[in-house]
Structure formats: structure tokens, C-alpha cells
Amino acid sequence: MEQAVEHPEVGKEELASVTQIILGMIKTSKGLRIYLPNNPVLIGFISDLGTKMAFHLARYGELTLDVEQFTLRYQGALVYENKDPKESMASRLHADGIRTLFFDQGVEPAEIVAFLGVVGFERPSSDDDVVTQLWERNLQHIGYLTEDDFTDPYLLGEAEGADQQRDALERIRQELAQQLPPPPRMIPKHLLMLSAQEEAWLRKAVDFEGRCNGLDDVIGILAAIVGEVQEPELFADFTAILGNLTVSLVVAGDIPHALKLARFLDRLQKLPTTAPEQRQQLAAALAGILSDATVEVLKVALDSAEAGIDYVQLKELLLILGIPSLRAICELLGRVEKLKVRKLIVEVLVELGREKPAVFEPFLSDPRWYLVRNVVLILSLIGTPAALKMILGLISHREPRIRREVLGFLERTSDAKAKTYLLKYLRDESSALRIKALQVLTRERLSFALKPVMALAGGEDFQERPLEEKKEIFLALGELGQESVLPMLREQLLKRYWFQKGNEKESVQLAVLGLGRIRSRAALELLEEARGQKKGGEVRTMLDQAIASHAARKRNRGGTR
Template sequence: MIEQAVEQPEVGKEELASVTQIILAMLKTSKALRIYLPNNPVLIGFISDLGTRMTVHLARYGELSLDVEQFALRYHGALVYENKDPKESLASRLHADGIRTLFFDQGVESAEIVAFLGVVGFERSSSDDDVVTQLWERNLQHIGYLTEDDFSDPYLIQQADDALQQRDALERIRQALVEQPPAAPRMIPKHLLMLSAEEEAWLRKAVEVEGRCNGLDDVIRIHAAILGEIQEPELFADFTAILGNLTVNLVVAGDIAHALQLARFMDRLQKLPTTAAEQRQQLAAALAGVLSGSTVDVLKVALDSAEAVIDYVQLKELLLILGIPSLAAICELLGRVEKLKVRKLIVEVLVELGGENPAVFEPFLSDPRWYLVRNVVLILSLIGTPAALKMILGLISHREPRIRREVLGFLERTADAKAKTYLLKYLRDDSSALRVKALQVLTRERLPFALKPIVALAGAEDFQERPFEEKKEIFLALGELGQESVLPMLREQLMKRYWFQKGNEKESVQLAALGLGRIRSSSALQLLKEARDQKKGGELRSILDQAIASHAFREKTPGRTR
């Protein structure tokens, strides 16, 4: 450094305040870089604030030049920063590696400032390169520096007779450095780096392991270690909140693996007998806050993305850890996600969560979104306990046909004989499609208790108003369930004449023939032949001939049904 005292120009209060605010913003950003992930809103806000302040200052006052002392930074001789703790002092790190002046030029970008703070804002490990080397490697176009060696230039000393000459000399050096970057740092001679074969193998392995390391893993381990040792209630609450927020950010980013690490740690810590009751509540609250409305929105997009690489085992474990407190959010996610494999996984999670107490799903059965209710019905059907069955049966009269269809599907699949009786309720359903489906199930499973209600349907006043497909299913059910007991009823249907309504007579013969076709006895065949002999009309005779042929074929091949 030039020891001659140089009179500094006066600096305005506003200009000095601007520099001071920039230094403070640098310190905040430097600390934030140690704590937060790159996508954290707090860190992004600090970087944005620092970049704005720097841009405004450079536009208003021109180049920002800082003189570096052992523990202080000066701007035109005015003290703008001082910290005498070597481990925390920004000035100390710069000064220790020979930097005596810093320059920030117009056009400097936030990324350059962040890179600069990434070098000078952290305490340097003994194994790292010095600050000058690291800054040289990053080649920051708008951030310059002068080292102690630069000030030993004889030309600079000779030209330092007054303040103007000194500033001119500094400007020439700075311009020379900008136009021609400094030479590479001196390399250590190769003969000093000779390693044994074992040392070389160990070093290669260490480099390989280091290359696979993720900085996020270190952050998680550090926070977990701190939280596991904290005894003070306030600090424990603060770090629990930090871990909870970090878990939320990881879930939003789709990083399920690291989110699971944190959730697993908090869950285990919560269950330790040595954890105080208040701390357990704080940990439970942190886990319960991981999934929310906004989290589900972003997670849904991440899970449905075609580029998403999802470890489904990890996702399932994470949802199980979040558990009952997050049940509403998990159900919401099930209702929104579109990828079939993810939906299946979420259903498995909810079945496991509600297996012992299906009543936890009660609030969702009255949800206005039919698709969510439908999913809950599926979950309850997979749980399959009497309590779950009772909840499902309460939806038979639900206003939404798609919900009633889901319940009907459950009744079709269940082996519970008592539950099968509820199929009869669908015979009076508003939807013809659901009535037909219920008839088909009753017929296929040959449930005898359904015969009487179906006979009543066939004789009801509104029978003729029903769709033809439904009428067909009614008579197929009559024949299958009633067998010879319904022969008199089918004879009347078959022989009935409509003198002026040939269309109705044709339909009556078709329906009777369908019912007789399901009766496994010769009496049904004789009745068909008798009717064929009486009805000499060409179309009706053709219908009966076809029914007789089909019946005879089934008699030869037992077990075959229409």
C-alpha cells in the first residue's frame, strides 16, 4: 500500500448511505446463501434487493470502489464496514489473501454478485484455493480487484505524488486488468504432487464420492442434527418450523426423496419417548402442514408430468407418514391427479390409513364433487368391514347417478349375502341403465329373493312404459329365477292376443320366449311348440321357431345360457 497520506474528496451523505446499504445487503445475502436453497423465496428476495441497490448506485454515482483494510472497508476514506472477528469478517477474508481494492462497474449482474459472495462470503477451508484464485477462475466481467502486488508496481509509486496522480495510476492498472486478464496463478511443481498408488486410489475414490454428493443432503443432516440436540423450547420450535417449510418446498419441487428424509426424521423424533409432549405437538403440526391446498395444486402437476421420474415406493411412504392429519389433502390429491398409477397408489395409502376406522371418511361422502365421493366409495369397498359397508349403503339413494353406479358395482363385487339384498332398491331407481344393471346381477347370481319383486315389476301398471331393453331383462330374470313356477304367467303372456295392436303382440311373444328360454325343462319347450301351432302369422312363427331351436340346442349342451 502507498503509505503517503492522500486527501480524499468529500462524499455526500446520500452517496455514503447508498454504499452502506449495499454492504448490508451483501452481508444478508451472504448469510442467506449458507442457509437457504437456491429457489427459496427469502434468498431470491435478498438477491433481488442487492441487485437493485447496486444498479441504482452505479447509475447515479458511477463505479463503486472499496478500499480493503484488515477488518474494515472504506469508501473514499469513509468507513462503511467493520468487523474484527476474523471468522465472520468479509474484509478480513479479502485482506488476508492480498486484495486491497474492489471495483464494481456499471452493468454488473446479480449472478456476478452472487458468484462473488459465494467466494468471499464463506470461511475458506484450508484445502480450498485462495480468494484471488477463485475470483480469477470465475472471470467476473464487472467486478475487479487490486492486490498488494499491484500496489508494489514501481511505476505506480513514482506517479503517486498527489491524489490525482494516484487515482490516474489506479485507473490505468484497472483498465489494464480489464483489457488483459491477469495470468493464471502459479502452479505447484509436479514433483511435489507425487502420490503412492494407494493414495492415488483413495483420492480418486474421494473425488468420485464428492461428485455424487448433493448439498441438500448436507443441509438436511445439519438441520436434523441440530434439532435432535436442541433443548431450548423456542429454538426447537424455530428449527421445527424450518424443517417443515423445507419439506413443503421439496414436495412442491417434486423432490420426494429428500422430502421423505425430513418427514421420516420428524416422525421418528416425534415417537421417541424422550421427546417432550410440547415438542411432539410442534413436530406433528409441521408434518400436518406439509400438504395444503397450494401444495396439492403444484404436486398434482408434478405427478402428472410426463417427464416426472417418480419413486412410487417413496411417495407411498411419505403419504403414510403424513397420515390421518393430512387425510383431506390426500383425498383432494386423489380427486385431482390423472395418472392412473398414482391414483392407484393413493387409494392403497387411504385404504391403509382408514382400515381400522373407516369413519374418518364420513365427511367426504357429502362432498359436492361426485368424483371425490366415488373415490371414497371405492376405498370403503376395499376396506370391506361392516362399518365401511354401512357407509356405502347409505349412498344408494345419492342424487348423483355416477355415485349410485359405484355403489351398485360394490354390491355386485361383494360376497356379503346381506348386502346383496340392497340390489332390490335399484329396481326402482330413476336411471333405467342402473335398473337394467341390477336385473342382470340378480339374474346372473340367481338370487331367489329377487323373484317376487321382479314378478311385481312385470305386472305393474307402468311396465309398458319401460324401455324394451329393461323389459327383456325382467323376463330373462323371471325365467332364470322362477323356472317352472312362472310357466302360467309366461303362458298368458305368450298366448295373449292383440287384435288391433300387432306391435304389442310381437313384443309380448318375444318377451315370453326369452323367459321360457331360461327355463331348463321340457315343459317350456312344449309351451313354445304349442304357441307356434296356434300363431300362424309369419313373423311370430319365425320368432317361435328360433326360440324352439335355441331351447333344443341348450338341452343338448347343459350349462349353456343365453
């Protein structure tokens, strides 16, 4: 469709309006070939064309188009040209003798669609000609004149020149308008006599047909072919078609239809009657659904708030794809950002790797720490000895966030042997992880940690440690050692710093923390002994508070008993 050629007798706006109508007809006729009747794109084309036509007719009156072999003209101005006979709307009209078209006010979009359904397609040679088909449709607001009308001497008279020809056309139209419409076709009565049951069934069938998705029909047809075909080459071709269609559906975010196809391929693969070679082809089709390209597109769809993806169906789809797609599923886990989706993928991977956690080993050396962290979580949820062994190998990982994830696993696990690995964190380069490990050892009263903790308290580097870490060390000493560490705490409590009052205060503070965890009278006596030696200041106040707190705990325990 080229830009309309201007004509001196036609205004630019009027000519532009006609041009837009012609363009709308071209788009709509192509849409009728491509889309189903309920497709939103086609519905949009039809609505837009109807609006433009109604606007033009309301503003300029009747739309008349002269038909030539490959062109359409409006008041002499060229508005359409296509010299391809198979594609040219003008060629189809001209070949069947139509020379003029009329569109009157009140024309409905349904009439325009019916008109384009006749002239917008190349008709099979067995079909009736355009004139016959237009006559059968009885379009009330769309008229035409044929070549025979122009040669009728009664209607044309002696018309000569453009003005006379237009007058002649008007007389022709008036003459045709006065003719009676063709009689309605008579339908035999027995064809209309439906029972109430038949009518109800017919209504249900029409309703079902209206709601039917064309994609379901395509899937059903392809599945039927693959399920019945015996020739190896045809089976391979149609299996590949199903695989490619599933990929396209995943990329489009259409998980329900992708799941439907994946189910079919998976079930067919597991049938005992399926030949080994066919099983391999089906497995290859399933394995090819998730790739780097589809993972990236799926990631965007999953992170989108408007995606509306059914997570139950997504989980089933990922489980069907299974171990052959494990790398792609882990890659998806590493890319997706939405927490709910990550949780779903973790659940899928736990289920896939429960029997053989070694499948995750290649991902433990991935440079993306967050992916490794997620794999650690997956292995911890699997919880088998083999999974535990893989996790423990990451205690010395260079990334502290991964070491923290392993520490979290050691905190959660009920495996007594695994708990001993907490001691490795007492020498971790991260103070935060050392403190966390001390807290876990103290809370769970793991007595095997007493000697390593005592070594920390007596180490040469103790004074260089952060104060918070020193406090956790002495809390662990008191909780784990009880009365066995009283001599060590007494030395810490009564040690004098003649010229370093700040160090003395810290030493007393640490000893008091340890004594506060010892559940015996000896701890209270030691505090009272120290109070007798400390004459005043912050240290004396600290001891008074510790004694009062110790006495209160003793009363509470007595009241409980």
C-alpha cells in the same frame, strides 16, 4: 449497475460489449456467494461471461479498465458505478491501490472466476489484501497496475496528458511482462508421497464430494440439531424449520428429500425418549406439510408428464403423514387427474382407513360427486361391516354416478346380506341402473328377487318401461322362477291382440326370452303349443327359432353328459 455513459471516442457496440461483460461479472460474483460450485445457474453465469469476454477480446483486442474510487471506466467512458463500499468491486480494487486492470486474449473462465473470487467479496480484515491474493493466484491473462506503478519515475518518465499516459501505461506493461515470474512454492516431498491405498481413498473422497448435494448437508445438520437440542424453545424453533423445509421440498416436487425429512420427524416422534410436548410439536410439523397450497402445487407436479416423481416414495410419504393429513390426501385425490396417481392415493387411503373407516364419513357428503365416488371405492376395498354400512347409506344418493358406484360394489361383494340391497335398485329413477340390477340378479340367480321381479312384470307401469328393461325383466323371470312361472309366461305367449300386431309381437318376444332360460321339457312343449296357434308372419318365425334353439341346447346338454 446503471447504463454506461457514452463517450465520443468509443463506439456504441464496443461500449455495449464492455457493459455486458461488467454486468456478467456482477451476476457471477453474486452467484459465487449464493450457489454451490456445481449449481446449474452458477455454471450458466460463468459460461455466459466467458463467451462475452472471448467475443470482445477477439473483436476489439485487450480490455483495459481504469479503476477509480467507486467507478470503472473504459477509455474514459463510465461502465460501472457503486458507491456502497461493502458491495462496490471498484472500491475494493481502489482501496488496495489498483488503478488499472487488463484482460488479455486467451483468458479462461476459470481465471475470471478466480479474479471475481478475490474482488467480488468483502474480505475479512484478517485476509491478505487484493493485490497479494491476485499475485498468489498468478492469473496469466489478467493483469493490473497499482498506484506505485504510476509513481515510478523510471517507468512513467514525464508523461503528461491522456495520450502520453496511455503510452506510459503500455511501457509499464511491457516492463512488467519482461520481469521473471515469481518462483514456484516448494512443497516438501513427504507431503506428496501417498500410498496407492491413500490415493484410491482420496479419489473416492473427491468423487463423493463432487456428487454430494448441499441440501443433504443442510438436512443432516438440522436433523442433528433437533435430535440433540434440549431447550424447549430451540426444539420448537428447529422443528418448525424442518417442517417448513419439508413443505418447500414438496412444493418443488422434490419427494426424495421431503420423504427423508418426514421419516426423521416421524421416527423422532415415536421414540420413547421424546417428551410428550415435543411429540405434539413434531406431529404438528408433519400435519402442516400438506395444505391447500401444497396440494394444488403437488397436483400440478403429479399430473405433469415431465415430473419424474417416484411413486413408491410418494406412497411412503403419504403413509407417514397419515390420518392427521387425511383431509388433504382426500383433497389431492379429488384434484389429481392422472389415473396411476389416483390409484396410488386410493391404496394409501385404504391402508390408512382399514382400522377405522369412519374417518371417511365427512367426505361422503362432499358436493364433488367424483370425490364421493372415489371414497365409495375406498370403502368397498376396505370391505369391513362398518365400511359396508357407510356405502349402503348412499343407495338413494341424488347423484346417479354415485349410485352406480354403490351398485358396482354390491355386484362385487360376496356378502349375501348386502346382495339384498340390489332390490332397491329395481325402483331407481334411472332405467340404466334398474337394468344393471336386473342383470346382476339374473346372473347370480338370486332367488329372493323372484317376487319383486314378478311384481314389476305385472305392474301397471310395465308397458311404459323401455323395451330393453322389459327384456331383462322376463329374462330374470325365466332364470329365477323356472317352471313356477310357466303359467305367467303361457298367458304372455298366447295372449291375442286383434288389432295391435306390434303389441302381440312384443308380448311373444318377451315370453320367448323367459322360456329360453327355463331348463325343462315343459318350456319346449309350451313353445310348440304356441306355434300350433300362430299361423304365420314374424311371430311364427320367432317361435320356430326359439324351438330350434331350445332343441340345440338340449342336445348339447345331452352330449356333455
